[in-house]
Amino acid sequence: MDDTPSRAPLTQPSFAPPVASRRPVVTTHHHVKLVDNYGWLRAENWQDVMRDPALLDPEIRAYLEAENAYTEAVLAPTKPLQEALFSEMKARLKPDDSGVPSPDGAFDYFSDFVAGGQYPRLCRQPRGGGEIQVLLDGNVEAAGKPYWDLGAKAHSPDHKLLAYSVDEKGSELYTIRIRDLATGQDLPDVLADTRGEIVWANDSQTIFFIRLDDNHRPLFVHRHRLGTPETDDALVYAEEDTGFYVSLNKTLSSKFILIDVHDHQTSEVRLIDADAPTGDALLVTPRVTGHEYQVSHHGDRLILTTNSGGAEDFRICSTPITARGLDNWTELVAHKPGRLIIDTVVFANHLVRLEREDSLPRIIVRVLSDGAEHAIAFDEDAYALGMSDGYEFDTTTLRFTYSSMTTPAETFDYDLVTRDRVLRKRQEIPSGHNPGDYVTRRVLAPASDGETVPVSLLYRRDTPLDGSAPLFLYGYGSYGISIPASFSSARLSLVDRGFIFAIAHIRGGKDKGYRWYKDGKHEKKLNTFTDFIAAGEHLVRQGLTQRGRIVANGGSAGGMLMGVVANLAPELFLGIIADVPFVDVLNTMLDKDLPLTPPEWPEWGNPIESERDFAIIRSYSPYDNVEAKRYPHIFAYGGLTDPRVTYWEPAKWIAKMRALNTSDNLVLLKTNMEAGHGGASGRFERLREVALDYAFALEVAGLANAAVPSPKA
Template sequence: MEIFYEGDDEYFLGFYLTSDDQYLVLESTQRETQDAFVVSMDDIYSAPIKLVGREDGFTLSIDHAGNHFYILANDTHKNFRLARAHHERPDQVNWETIESGSDDNYLMDFQTFEDFMVIKSRQRGIDNISIRSYAGDSHSVSFPEKISTLYIGQNTNFQQSFVRLGVQSMITPPTVVDYQIKQKEFIERKTKKIPSGYDKALYRTERLMATARDGTLVPVSLVYKEGIERDGTSPMLLYGYGAYGITVSPTFSTMRLSLLDRGFVYAIAHIRGGSMLGYQWYLDGKLEQRENTFNDFVDVANFLVDKKYTAAGNISIVGRSAGGELMGAAVIQAPHLWRSVNLGVPFVDVLNSMLDASLPLTPPEWKEWGNPIEDKQAFDLLRRYSPYDNITAREYPPMLVSGGLNDPRVTYWEPAKWTAKMRSTKTDNNLLVMRINMGAGHFANTGRFGRLKDYAEEYVFTLLAHNIKQ
């Protein structure tokens, strides 16, 4: 028997159970728009109850406890609010706010339990977990490291008196803990083991705020080996993405250790276009604001040079997909800053791709980049910053350009066109390597060891660019 049908092919249908197993939630989702229905598990064949009408840009998630639905929604603030409504009166007009997001407080996730709920937020770029009783009392969970990546773990028992959480940082391997609510204590359940050995005390991580050219403060996460001198001599690998509201969190990486042990400083630029500082941070890096993303990245690099973590010309950069677009824009804007550039499945031919409506993923992407077919302003903007269209006769740093023959998101001819135009235009003899994986798609090798091989090749390229041979 059919319970629900989504007739709009731009929307994807999903479903899940509320934490108390009392309701089935049906979600209909587009990139930035979502609506939801609920069905009582006591009468699964009853008509779904709609909580709110479909509205462009509106998203929500739902859970249930006691006699109430709890709703995380962005209807009153871009950074969401947490509201509740009696399950007999769930319409939006009856929603009661119990916690409000703000410009500095981005509400991201939550889960209900029988006696409490857990809420994940990000406050001025720093992850926070809080516990809230249904009477309204709340407290934040204190973690050993201020700059950590936190998430709500798998909690399958609605009656449990603890909450399972995940925590990691750029120097702390992924760890699973049970937070005891009454005692306000952790029980560590599992920490990822590093077979080659790992001593956390040998490494240091920092969060800095770089000033962009328009005065905006941009977060930067750093990790490096303890004892490195801040004299401008250290090589650096700088990573960036900055699109779709995706946050590149400061997480742990075993593969990164080989670079840190060779003296590298590794940095993540949390630039506009992501959502490190909330939903507005994303909006400030899309459509007509897209160039903020590229400027932020270059300005972060200059900031790190000024602070003597590295030097101009001693920074390698890496990004994939929309982050590959960022790499292309950065190398066009400031080629003198980079020792090498790693462009993975790079979205560098932005204008031509957005002009080709026959590509299956182009029409859905117009909301992110603009529609140059119908909007001259969008055409002019894309023409101004599209990396492929701005290659000129000058010297560029060494580049590794990767693509996948079966990639439906960034078609293989984008890295191929970029490489061909670069080779015919640039005035230097620096190495320019194109690597097309004939059996891979957008996410490169997916075999057990294939991705490790790719990383090894990319690291070798970076190390050789810095003349590091051991």
């Protein structure tokens, strides 16, 4: 018996869906012939399109616009629902919201939003209060532009200048400018086509930044002296291995500028004395495949978070600055299997670490002088935790944020000595929110190999748990990224209409330690997909929902997850929403010229060099495994200038799926022709994209007209 849900009763447009022509591109790898019927959708001049979308081939543009028109027509009946969802979500955002000020010297720095503003303002005021100075108003800067994204921003050590970077196309090509904070005017210095990161030397006249190569890879560290021509910028470091990326940072002590070279499993750090910016970059310890380390500074020593010595879940070590090599590292915090050290902050007198064990985070404070430790405790069953190092090194104040799926974010200042915590801000929900109306809890779903997959749940307390409710199941599961069980005001619009919302903390993330990541990458990647399916099946067995009542969602590498589970278990899902989905995995990993391909080989494997890796990726690559079967409702979203997941991946996938799908379920594609990987840039415009996703889910679940209860007093 076929229990695949029939298509929701949406009004059909007056025209048929677009049909992409089949133009076979045939290649052979490891004696295997690959036929790509839709390879023509990949623009040959994609590098140019990133910089100027108008250069897209007219035929490709016409096809993408036809898909957009079809999606618009099919989803036209949901327009009132989209507007209702958008209005609800917008009403939950404080119109004139402001961040908690961070002290630095004589000033407190913060960002805020003005009522009706889409973009943040960067502000400061005298420390402890006083007249607010607006350093940069994003609403003014973005006026008249279809896309505007503020990248990095950094005030100079003498507080006279603001360096900031902006992307106006969504292609993650940032232009750096320097603003004189006394006059409010930008200096003549303009640095185009950068990664966007900015680090000041201590002289307040020198900045370090990163340029990209022709294939959009951040490989070159440059030094710019204010007032000098761009042609005089010095090349400080050039990475020759295109499988590695370069990033910049600065120690909290302000002593060193850090050049961090890394892929997904190996790192290498160099130091530049921030007081001598023209000096040499000193290597901490050479890269060794599989060794990851992060560097902080304290006095005459470096503090290193490292997985050396078999410390899979990391340990913390110390070494003299003058004897940086690995042989000189001495242990401060030992490795404990299953307790993953996520982040460390080194202050003048304390070392603070954020760690996770059994998928729950905690903060540990260590006194550097005697090694005494204590934990900052929390009570809920599933929650999210983050900490900030701020600007100041010699302080006893740690700032951290706490939230859960029912509790809006709370920002605390914590005294590392007295252990007092002061609530500095609680996220306001202007339209009202009562945490008691909702339930959050965690369940463990058994996987086929005996592992248990944590699943975080959110639902209204009055939602019937008899299997009748639809389930919205979110997953990611790649690069060691863990999805926190944090608060989202937007998702309340789904839950209030009867959905159960679930996050599957599947392998490929680090939710249960570094082992959890290793068990979901490369040769073990299949675990990521089967864990997600196991989570859905378990929630069905628990009577929370039914097969064919689950709407799955994931983006980027999580979009790849969506494509795989659509192929492996289509009958489990009512619908699948794939945001900027990495679905053409095999072709992308075979193209060494694409921006992310070489750095991604440690994650997925190198199908160019390895026949085994080729076979593994080919076995699950969503695009390569679409076949004639009854698929659930599919909604894919792409960005024309996306350098991470190129627009043609979802376009090709949808073209092939529409040709082979044997059900009458919806197969839809929307390409944002003015944005990239992150979607729309304004805080309200982003909500329109979420509203579209949620309207699709509610429509196919038959809840488009569900009543929305008001928060209880």
